[in-house]
Amino acid sequence: MDFDVSSDWHVAAPYGFLRTLRHEHPVFHSEHLGAYVLSRYSDVRGAYADPRRFSSKGSLTISRSLTEETRARLGEHGSFLSSFVANVDPPDHTRLRRSVSRAFTPRAVANLERQFRELNERLLDRVEPQGKAEFVAELGHEPSVKLTARFIGVPEEDEAFVQARVKDWFQLFLSPQPPERQLELADSFLTYLAYVDRLVAARRDDPRDDFVTLMTGSELSHREVVELISTILLGGNDTVPNQLGNSVLRLLREGVWPVPGDRLAGAVEECMRIDGASLGSFRYATEDIELHGVTIPRGSLVLLSTDSAAHDETVFPEPERFVIDRPNADAHLVFGYGIHFCVGAALGRLQLRTALEVLGDRLPGLRLVEQPVVYRTSLVGRALAALPVEWA
Template sequence: MTTPASTPAPAPGRTPAPNPAHTATDFDVTADWHVADPYPFLRRLRHEQPVFWSDHLKMWVLTRYDDVRAAYRDHTRFSSVGSLTLSRTLTDEVKETLGEHRSFLDNFAANLDPPRHTAIRRAISRAFTPRAVERLGDDFRTKVDAAIDAVLPAGRADFVADLAHPPSARLAAVFIGVPPEDEQRVKRWVLSWFQLFLSPQPPDRQRELAQDFLKYLDYIDRLVTERRAEPRDDFVSLMAELVPHDLSHREVVETISALLLGGNYTVPNGLSNAVYRLLRDRRDWEALLADPSLIPGMVEETLRVDGASLGSFRTTTTDVTLHGVTIPAGAQVLLHADSAGHDETVFPDPERFDMRRANARDHMVFGYGVHHCVGAALSRLKMKIAFERLTTRLPGLRLPPQRVAYRRSLVGRGLTGLRVEW
């Protein structure tokens, strides 16, 4: 199976100088120079063009912290309806193959406004009580230890493939209710979903990915139907019992599909980005070993500084004027949370990685307002647990010489691989 296109990351300790020739018209989140290090460019945009039109995304972009946060809160003018329908890069042939599923996730909570959003979010929240999150954390700790056990004798591993992804993917599968024998197929289909909708692909590859995506939807659809007939102690059964009185069958299918996507993406990317940053400067890793109480702050700072989430998409319901620029009604808008996380008016010296930064948690990686991610507490707990186990069991973790690469993605910043030794 092919992997998403990638580009080399900047060498440890060296950040490429911003190209003064780049302007807002060059904004392309999949361009080599942008993937390698977008932050000097984004800083210039925040100063010079905080609101601009992107030909690459075919939408408007907000880059300043205050504007992004205000738009997250203002769902009357910045609507979430259709915000996850990102099929604009697909060929006409593939759109025809997908049919109604080209607008997949239309019925997921993050793709809706109140009051329907409120009803679906309330249903999902039943599975994320503090007690349930604590129990999932215990299960995740076991899975992290199992992943470490599997590679420990070798003295080396690909952190992304061997240590970051397996625990999160397995926990998501168990939580949702995916049988163990189906986990690898589901993981492959989830990766196909990301590649199809969220990274540029050639036409032949799009056709292959579209077939995988349709298999994924069919699988989840059958899983929901089975659990309605024979419930178990899992999330699918919890949601399936709400059909048809509280939620529709399709709403349940899309909710489950989206949560599986999150379990295979955000936390693994955050863990890999954090390990890469910590091991590039051994002083940070050594500080963490000496004082584990720094772990929660480190988690927030790495989420802020390393772009685990690009942001969220919205559609304007009326003309909106910001900084002298009018965004017309019906336009799509990127709320650039990654740029907001580097806004120097909120985070002084924003490119400096500071595990003790007092307001690091003010980032918007998990959204803001009514659309704040319902799984944020679990994601934070998983990252905290992972680093507790890594610092305890692999204190000699180090980076061998290598060139790392980030995925080209419309939604977040993640490494394709990271070789580590101990």
């Protein structure tokens, strides 16, 4: 019994395995992951809340599967994300988060909602007459990609370039790849970093009303800004659209499409709980940690399984059942917890609610095209490879 990130069940249907871990091995050493796994809700949340013992420093730079040749190709960038806000501990974390939070004021988020609604409406003006679409490629990504580009300050003509490079970023660091493919992805990743580096440098010389300019005027170093921009682009180009696809699939399967407006917020939380786009986060043990009779040695890698926590029956009764008005659905840990609670959580929730509202209004007859559902292979993400849909 172990994780197998190359198997279909790891992303599509891991819940029986995770249930066994919670009941029988709440602190499980995975040979496959090279990490200890915390699977119970209380332990996962407790680890998030204890950055002194469960350190974030270096936790996102999980690239042990890379070959020596790939590491050599990456050079200093093999430690990419070393100064990203979710990858450090206080006091660096405090300084970085303070700078980032300046961009997420209520007024700024409200303005982004208006823009995002317009982007969804414009896309549907174009696609609706077709009567069918592949949701992931044709409906799920474009509005989020464009909103993120506008927010960051990426020129419209560069959106496709960034989206392609972000997919390569994801594959290189968070999905097992054969050696030759690793080198291709490494070259793409270096091209991406060089692009972001040039964008940041350009804003220092020519300030504009965008996030890059705001960050270049902050207390952050050039490298910190480059890594921050690179990773926020990952969220907008990948994570949020992935969650939208997961949510649409769930809602259609459950027969609750379109979602009534007064139930939309609850539906979004329950979709994130039951089909989270993020499966967990890694941490490092800073000391020997005793938990449930198991010693996690100092320096060990630890996976905080938010996917398992979200299906913990002691917190969420009948966790495999979709309950659109589940009273505590928002207690899921998809956005993390404690000091590392995702700074973009409000924006992510806003995008999901807005997209589902517009899609429901414009495509009330949306339905699945029957064929096997396939997920992308991933270490810590849940994303559909494709989702064919049609409507009357």
